[in-house]
Amino acid sequence: MLSIKNLHASVEGTPILKGINLEVKAGEVHAIMGPNGSGKSTLASVLAGREEYEVTEGEVSFKSKDLLDLSPEDRAREGVFLAFQYPVEIPGVSSTNFLRTAVNQVREYRGLEPLDAVKFLSLMKEKMKLVEIDQKLLSRSLNEGFSGGEKKRNEIFQMAMLEPTLSILDETDSGLDIDALRIVSNGVNQLKSDNNATIVVTHYQRLLDYIVPDFVHVLYNGKIVKSGTKELAMELEEKGYDWIKEEADKATV
Amino acid sequence: MTTITKDNITDSLLATVHPNGNSEAAQVIRENGFPTTKHEEYKFTNITKRIESKIQSFQQAKPLGLTQQDVSKAMIKDLDADVVVFNNGQFSAELSSLGEGYAVTNVTNSEAPFSIKDLYDDSYLALNKASFEKGVFIQVPKNKVLDKPVLLLNLVKANDGQLITPKLWIDCAENTEAVFIEQTVSQDEQAYLLNGSVEIKTASNSHIHYYRVQNQNNEALEVNNLLTDIHRDSTFTSFVLSLEGDMIRNNVTLNLLDSGCEGNMYGLYLLGGKTHVDNHTNVDHTKPHSESNELYKGVLADTSRGVFNGKIFVREDAQKTNAFQQNNNILLSDEATINTKPQLEIWADDVKCSHGCTTGQLDEEALFYLQARGIDKKQGKALLLYAFAGDVLEHLKIEAFKEYCIDLVQKKLGTNF
Numbered sequence: 001m002l003s004i005k006n007l008h009a010s011v012e013g014t015p016i017l018k019g020i021n022l023e024v025k026a027g028e029v030h031a032i033m034g035p036n037g038s039g040k041s042t043l044a045s046v047l048a049g050r051e052e053y054e055v056t057e058g059e060v061s062f063k064s065k066d067l068l069d070l071s072p073e074d075r076a077r078e079g080v081f082l083a084f085q086y087p088v089e090i091p092g093v094s095s096t097n098f099l100r101t102a103v104n105q106v107r108e109y110r111g112l113e114p115l116d117a118v119k120f121l122s123l124m125k126e127k128m129k130l131v132e133i134d135q136k137l138l139s140r141s142l143n144e145g146f147s148g149g150e151k152k153r154n155e156i157f158q159m160a161m162l163e164p165t166l167s168i169l170d171e172t173d174s175g176l177d178i179d180a181l182r183i184v185s186n187g188v189n190q191l192k193s194d195n196n197a198t199i200v201v202t203h204y205q206r207l208l209d210y211i212v213p214d215f216v217h218v219l220y221n222g223k224i225v226k227s228g229t230k231e232l233a234m235e236l237e238e239k240g241y242d243w244i245k246e247e248a249d250k251a252t253v
Numbered sequence: 254m255t256t257i258t259k260d261n262i263t264d265s266l267l268a269t270v271h272p273n274g275n276s277e278a279a280q281v282i283r284e285n286g287f288p289t290t291k292h293e294e295y296k297f298t299n300i301t302k303r304i305e306s307k308i309q310s311f312q313q314a315k316p317l318g319l320t321q322q323d324v325s326k327a328m329i330k331d332l333d334a335d336v337v338v339f340n341n342g343q344f345s346a347e348l349s350s351l352g353e354g355y356a357v358t359n360v361t362n363s364e365a366p367f368s369i370k371d372l373y374d375d376s377y378l379a380l381n382k383a384s385f386e387k388g389v390f391i392q393v394p395k396n397k398v399l400d401k402p403v404l405l406l407n408l409v410k411a412n413d414g415q416l417i418t419p420k421l422w423i424d425c426a427e428n429t430e431a432v433f434i435e436q437t438v439s440q441d442e443q444a445y446l447l448n449g450s451v452e453i454k455t456a457s458n459s460h461i462h463y464y465r466v467q468n469q470n471n472e473a474l475e476v477n478n479l480l481t482d483i484h485r486d487s488t489f490t491s492f493v494l495s496l497e498g499d500m501i502r503n504n505v506t507l508n509l510l511d512s513g514c515e516g517n518m519y520g521l522y523l524l525g526g527k528t529h530v531d532n533h534t535n536v537d538h539t540k541p542h543s544e545s546n547e548l549y550k551g552v553l554a555d556t557s558r559g560v561f562n563g564k565i566f567v568r569e570d571a572q573k574t575n576a577f578q579q580n581n582n583i584l585l586s587d588e589a590t591i592n593t594k595p596q597l598e599i600w601a602d603d604v605k606c607s608h609g610c611t612t613g614q615l616d617e618e619a620l621f622y623l624q625a626r627g628i629d630k631k632q633g634k635a636l637l638l639y640a641f642a643g644d645v646l647e648h649l650k651i652e653a654f655k656e657y658c659i660d661l662v663q664k665k666l667g668t669n670f
Binding site: 008048049050051055071072073075077081082084087090091092093098099101102103105109141145158162 | 418616617618619621622623624625627628629630632633636637639640641643644
């Protein structure tokens with residue numbers, strides 16, 4: 001589904017990603033871990049098409065299309081979903097209005113009829129249950145005055161509404177208390193199927209107790225320096241990142 | 254027809270003064286001439302120079318051979334309104350469809366019903382008063398609540414002359430309520446100078462709204478003066494939506510002459526190309542316990558230019574005044590300009606006054622968020638800009654007119670203007 005080959009990217013001339021290789025197949029959950037500043041969020045942003053990041057080398061194909069060639073909106077319409085680390089507050093735009101525009105633009109791209117108000121509302125009601133989000137929250141301006149947990153739940157709610165094939169969760173767990181974490185993870189798990197895939201970017205092993213990954217990759221200094229199964233995450237939890245850093249630094253010397 | 258050079262613009266414009274015209278007004282022009290950028294109130298808006306460069310024929314445009322069909326075509330969709338038609342600036346009783354219970358009369362240049370003091374002795378206002386041909390006087394009698402809004406339709410087109418001079422007086426007696434909507438409909442894209450003025454007097458406890466839309470002709474030059482005397486316990490609300498034009502100057506003056514007055518001024522300008530719109534507002538608090546609210550918002554693209562100047566006077570007697578003013582702008586291009594200036598002059602010592610102005614750019618992070626959800630850039634931009642600007646429209650009273658404005662605004666925001 002997703003194939004990343006030798007991906008290099010930089011911000012304002014500073015290289016951040018220095019040759020990422022990753023294959024993600026339908027039905028899989030990949031966790032990307034790593035110390036702060038290793039390039040985890042950059043990878044997520046590059047995949048979603050954020051303009052500040054310049055891809056200097058390498059390629060990314062998604063469902064056999066050149067992902068890097070697509071605008072951010074077309075990536076979303078093709079089925080890529082980025083749950084933001086810091087969801088943006090947009091005063092004056094109601095969540096409902098925003099989502100209806102988004103869902104219908106995505107449907108139009110996929111050659112489907114737009115949803116009328118009634119169908120849209122019933123879809124919304126059904127998906128709201130997944131993340132236990134309150135209708136009142138959705139009639140307010142998008143993310144405005146939402147608590148951290150509410151913002152993250154809203155991200156997963158949007159994911160449920162847009163039904164992506166590839167979801168990238170960028171530190172969705174950061175700052176969540178255990179109840180919010182449970183609700184968010186539960187939402188993600190219920191959306192998982194054989195036809196879609198998830199990339200979980202996280203700093204904390206704790207999330208992986210709830211969203212169990214098939215593969216764990218450690219990103220350090222812009223490269224994936226170690227890959228394994230969920231046991232690797234346990235090992236990281238126990239020993240920290242220093243041993244990985246040492247190994248990686250030794251290898252480059 | 255006079256061909257003018259740089260030196261004789263004042264003479265050329267003065268020559269258009271009506272033979273029976275207001276001599277006091279003509280005197281103002283002779284003394285002051287027409288403003289250049291050296292004039293403090295016209296520092297950023299060199300309309301006199303624009304007139305020099307765009308207007309060749311300094312005489313009043315002749316009335317057009319309009320039919321009822323032209324009027325129907327110019328109507329605002331779904332708006333059920335009485336209609337007062339100005340044919341190239343001149344009141345046309347034949348084309349108007351007036352309502353019951355209030356008077357609409359023709360006014361010739363020698364018989365102005367009243368005159369509201371202009372703090373600035375503006376020469377364009379003076380020119381309007383001295384040179385209009387057929388004005389209109391609307392009188393709303395005591396206790397009358399107009400059941401429909403009054404649509405003031407300016408049907409315009411330059412012909413032998415390029416000057417268009419509509420003139421309107423409105424006198425609202427005690428306990429009246431009325432909404433006036435002014436819409437100019439240009440028949441083509443030729444340049445003209447529309448130099449209009451509206452003077453409104455409200456007796457006590459009346460509730461009057463005056464709305465204006467400027468969305469017609471990108472060659473148009475306009476100077477509009479709206480002056481109001483507002484008496485005890487009355488509310489007056491003005492609104493202007495500016496979308497198209499070459500150069501437009503709007504002066505609004507609210508004189509709150511007694512206690513319990515509420516004056517509201519709202520404006521929205523969405524400008525592209527080379528359009529230049531200048532909103533000068535004045536609110537004068539003279540007695541205790543009055544309130545004014547002002548909200549102007551603008552989005553400026555290309556090389557467009559906006560000017561906002563908001564004066565608030567709070568006189569010594571006007572204790573317990575509440576006065577609020579806000580002007581917010583988004584610039585969409587590096588070449589677009591906004592000059593914004595709040596000016597508060599407060600002599601009373603127990604008042605609440607606040608003002609604020611902001612100028613920013615479109616929030617790129619918010620735009621990316623919308624794109625990341627599948628919303629294309631153009632529509633995402635429109636959504637964000639509407640979220641910024643749309644609240645000004647929330648203050649409009651007539652639903653069909655509000656819908657009309659929302660539609661105009663969304664269409665404009667949906668294009669890459």
